[in-house]
Amino acid sequence: MGIFSTVSKVVRRSKYFLLLLLSLSVLAWITNFSGETVKSILAPRATTQTFIRGDEMNSGTAEPDQSNTPIEKGECPQVSPLLKGAMNLSFASSLKLKDVESANKGVTEGEYEPSDCTSRQSVAILIPHRSREKHLLYLLHHLHPFLQRQQLHYAIYVIQQAGDATFNRAKLLNIGYLEALKDYGWECFIFHDVDLVPENDHNLYVCDKQPKHLVVGRNSTGYKLRYKGYFGGVTAMTREQFLQVNGFSNSYWGWGGEDDDLRVRVELQKMKILRPPADVARYTMVFHNRDSGNQINKYRMGLLSQTLQVWKKDGLNSCSYKTLSVERLPLYVNVTADIGKPQV
Numbered sequence: 001m002g003i004f005s006t007v008s009k010v011v012r013r014s015k016y017f018l019l020l021l022l023s024l025s026v027l028a029w030i031t032n033f034s035g036e037t038v039k040s041i042l043a044p045r046a047t048t049q050t051f052i053r054g055d056e057m058n059s060g061t062a063e064p065d066q067s068n069t070p071i072e073k074g075e076c077p078q079v080s081p082l083l084k085g086a087m088n089l090s091f092a093s094s095l096k097l098k099d100v101e102s103a104n105k106g107v108t109e110g111e112y113e114p115s116d117c118t119s120r121q122s123v124a125i126l127i128p129h130r131s132r133e134k135h136l137l138y139l140l141h142h143l144h145p146f147l148q149r150q151q152l153h154y155a156i157y158v159i160q161q162a163g164d165a166t167f168n169r170a171k172l173l174n175i176g177y178l179e180a181l182k183d184y185g186w187e188c189f190i191f192h193d194v195d196l197v198p199e200n201d202h203n204l205y206v207c208d209k210q211p212k213h214l215v216v217g218r219n220s221t222g223y224k225l226r227y228k229g230y231f232g233g234v235t236a237m238t239r240e241q242f243l244q245v246n247g248f249s250n251s252y253w254g255w256g257g258e259d260d261d262l263r264v265r266v267e268l269q270k271m272k273i274l275r276p277p278a279d280v281a282r283y284t285m286v287f288h289n290r291d292s293g294n295q296i297n298k299y300r301m302g303l304l305s306q307t308l309q310v311w312k313k314d315g316l317n318s319c320s321y322k323t324l325s326v327e328r329l330p331l332y333v334n335v336t337a338d339i340g341k342p343q344v
């Protein structure tokens, strides 16, 4: 073998070596690439797999929590399978708060959400109150299971007027709205008299594209609408709808007019009041007499004639009060406020 043939053998071998090196690096690149792809598909995505509460949505902390993998819950069905329809309500005088608490173990500090599905709406129930303890007990007894059958994420707020000045239902409801929003970004508000108990759970406590009036009939009126345009007792408005009308007027002290004033505000915004069918929107009003401290408001007609002029400056944006306490009781958040007294 001459020198020439030895040199050509070395060149051939290094060619094979280079080819081998090239194919190995191509192989390495392919496996690495597909590995990345698989990894990114499997990675949990914050938008689909993390349950984000409404109030956390804007905080910009949507990073998935790898250590504590969230449980994915589907949206609750359009019609809850738990609904029972018309019910016979009971108002046993022996009922105790403890009984209602033990029957509603899933409720924490007045709040509940279904464990197996994500509610379609988060709803705050606001109840204006003073010295109607028995009515409150009956309402809590019926309302908690009623709302749970509707598979809602909800919380009940009771807004107590401190002191013995003339009652102001509307101002208490404004306060309830403002205080509840400090806890959570509720999208729907139900303004609820303490003595009205819904009879049929097909009367859904959710908000719509327009404000809703939920009391078409009640036992005390032979289940007829009290009058055309009546918008009192129990109403439902979204956070935005209520803000758009600047809430209730704060100026109605004593009984009457504040609900008509809210209707005027709604109509001024070209909103239209919706009502569920009469056979569903039925309530039992626990019998009561007129409360002392809530006499008929003799100024109500005069105030009503001023709504167009004052609604922009009398409402949520001018609601001044002092929160005396916020107690997180098992079945409701108890807000007590000093709301002042009428100027006249």
Ligand code: UDH
Pocket (backbone or CB within 6 Å): 127, 128, 129, 130, 131, 132, 167, 169, 192, 193, 194, 195, 196, 255, 288, 289, 290, 291, 292, 293, 294
């Ligand atoms: N409310 C209280 N405490 C009061 C006054 C009113 O909690 O002292 C709240 C409560 O949520 C009540 C709501 O305000 O449901 C409306 O007041 P209301 O129930 O007195 O009004 P309603 O129109 O009755 O039902 C007015 C008196 C009717 C007397 C009829 C006698 N047959």
Ligand code: MN
Pocket (backbone or CB within 6 Å): 193, 195, 285, 288
């Ligand atoms: Mn009443």
